[in-house]
Amino acid sequence: MPADQPNPAVAFAKHDHSDCAHRILDRAEKLSEARGVRLTPVRRRTLEILLESHRAMGAYEVLERLAQDGFGHQPPVAYRALDFLVEHGLAHRIRRLNAFAACMAPGQTHNPVFFICRACQSVAESSTPELRDRIDAAADAIGFEVERANVEALGLCPACADREE
Amino acid sequence: MPADQPNPAVAFAKHDHSDCAHRILDRAEKLSEARGVRLTPVRRRTLEILLESHRAMGAYEVLERLAQDGFGHQPPVAYRALDFLVEHGLAHRIRRLNAFAACMAPGQTHNPVFFICRACQSVAESSTPELRDRIDAAADAIGFEVERANVEALGLCPACADREE
């Protein structure tokens, strides 16, 4: 596993998270540069906000933070920035929560599985190509062409599982 | 494959769909009876509406149909019936579409994967236990306890893929 491939377990463990955040922001800058797209102030700030924790955040929660920082106060401000991040693989949409989370492995082709703790709302992203292979196999069997696949697992993170019992 | 285990490919193919619908309605009646829950008129009608096609339907679309049939006109009427069906495994929630689809294999323990055609909105449900095993394995690796997993693949069904080119 390369150095910049984070261990998904870290999302549920105590760790120097500002380190995660800085590493990923740097990577986001470089990726945007390389692709010729602009990581503008709102977009960058939006990513920073998502990176403040391993939780998923709703668009309105992000918006509130952006507004405090002097950006616009209306929903499209947040949705546009979030859509940009999602489109460029810098964030993911967590559909079960109607929320967004920073991607923890931007730039790497990954078929993410999201593990969502129903108690503390933290989200871990694990990269599992074999899973995608299985989905493609099932799709082939019925002649379906998969363009994107989304896997979300709901349950309890280690800490919250301990706490329940 | 047992006779009552439908081929997921059928969702995307021409077939006698009223046959699907009747078979599943019968099964739903029996399952409800066996579990001591009541498949009341609204609930049954809601399932019938979902079963009219292999598409997913939004709650408000279902509500409109229920209202035409003399049931209540307010959102909770539809949401309650749909929640009942989902809770008892007679329907599934398709999160990517904010919509609901009848379960095509009610009563069987299944770890469904949904194949959603982005062109014609039809949904096929495929049952793939190995997939769940993969998810559980990835979860184990980080100490996460999976309670429910949701897999949704977006793409093109065979017919729509042909039509695109």
Next chain:
DNA sequence: TCATGTATGTTATATCGTAACAAGTCAAGG
């Protein structure tokens, strides 16, 4: 400089979902 594409911001509205309460149904026990 000026045309062009892109980004940001606003108003307004669409779409999806739920809380809270009232009224009706139904079966079990007195």
Next chain:
DNA sequence: CCTTGACTTGTTACGATATAACATACATGA
């Protein structure tokens, strides 16, 4: 038969999520 309690259906009202449409600003290169 009548009460009681669990459940079901219906309503009003509201909350939460998301987008359309348009105006303004800003970059970038002819």
